[in-house]
Amino acid sequence: MGDVQKRVPHVRVVVDENDVERGAMRILEQIRPRWEKDSVEFKLLTDGITNKLVGCRPAEAEESETVLVRIYGNKTDLLIDRKAETRNFILLNKVDLAPDLYATFDNGLAYRFIPGNTLDQETVRDPHIYRLVAKRMAKLHKVKVKGEEHPQPFLWDKMSSFLELVPDVFSDSKKNERYRECIMSKAQIEGELRELRNALKNSDSPVVFAHNDLLLGNVIYTQSEDSVTFIDFEYAAFSYQAYDIGNHFAEFVGIGTDLDYSLYPDKELQTDWIRTYLAEYHGREPKEEEVEKLYVQANQFVLAAHLFWGIWALIQAEHSYIDFDYMEYADLRLREYFAKKSVCALFNGSS
Structure with a gap:
């Protein structure tokens, strides 16, 4: 698990905050290539006041198969060290204190959904x-x-x-x-x-x-x-x-x-x-x-x-x-x- 998590792929995509589904699909094409594009459902989650978060999964799939795509808010790189955030995610995943990180992209992260x-x-x-x-x-x-x-x-x-x-x-x-x-x-x-x-x-x-x-x-x-x-x-x-x-x-x-x-x-x-x-x-x-x-x-x-x-x-x-x-x-x-x-x-x- 540790070796796998050290090789988190980076997808060279910028997701438009105003068109998150199209951008999220470009991420999924890289990390979930077997998913049928036309079957993917998206759900925008609105609790966050810093970033936008969208849940993605194939229709009829188990909830546990959901991938979360988080798009960083505008200019949040002024506030947050994104490289350090990725390192922290990987570090804490190795000790079972964070979800699996599937990929990074130019303005966000994709990671495992935790049911609850x-x-x-x-x-x-x-x-x-x-x-x-x-x-x-x-x-x-x-x-x-x-x-x-x-x-x-x-x-x-x-x-x-x-x-x-x-x-x-x-x-x-x-x-x-x-x-x-x-x-x-x-x-x-x-x-x-x-x-x-x-x-x-x-x-x-x-x-x-x-x-x-x-x-x-x-x-x-x-x-x-x-x-x-x-x-x-x-x-x-x-x-x-x-x-x-x-x-x-x-x-x-x-x-x-x-x-x-x-x-x-x-x-x-x-x-x-x-x-x-x-x-x-x-x-x-x-x-x-x-x-x-x-x-x-x-x-x-x-x-x-x-x-x-x-x-x-x-x-x-x-x-x-x-x-x-x-x-x-x-x-x-x-x-x-x-x-x-x-x-x-x-x-x-x-x-």
Whole structure:
């Protein structure tokens, strides 16, 4: 399996975002040449707010035969190292933590469909399911990468590079007006980033190989196998353990701009999740002080998650062709950043 996955073919095709079926068929002609062209069914999947995703399979075929073709969003190469993403996909597939990667193409990937349902605001709170997620994340965090004995977290440099990509003036006048009215300036964001980095610089949270984007749509629960699978490794990289966990907790509130922050998990849920995670991560039952420490760290690093995705959304607001209100999303994430900051002991000594 490992040798096969090292030879992932590259198809020299650019798939037009506005004509995904024609482009996807050109990919399939290379990786599924026996499929009858006229029998292939396409289903556009719309959960993503970065890329377009289409499922492809012959009519009457089993669901497990579906190939997913993911087309990168416009200018997302500014945000994501696509070669690193492919390496991560192959690495994690070898340890059974990612689906099979069938091919890359000039602006996307084709990979195996995992039957099941993505999580939603209810299923992510189901104790049975969230414990599966906690165990899966712990397994991911234990993955070792050859040549990376002392890895550095991607977080601060990535956020700084993102901030440089935020335009001073948005090309769309209406977006620019909304930015001026609702969002703090780049200089203010830079100040917040500097302050947050200084506040967290002494954290002893371990640096692990992390997903870094475990939103609800990136977790699939397969009931028939009673298992969860993570997908979309665009931001997979070495990061703080507590960041990956805190970032996931922030996603309990929903997808897109339909966010309900009253659904942010309470301490009882978080500590149960963390206790399950640590038992898998360490291979033993954790001490209560270990659970409490990681709980505190995760809720500190959730500030970094809100700031990260707020900056990300401002870049997308300028470049993405996807029909999504990125400016509204940036506003929501940055408002929640300040709400969390106002009660964070790092900044005001409160509990």
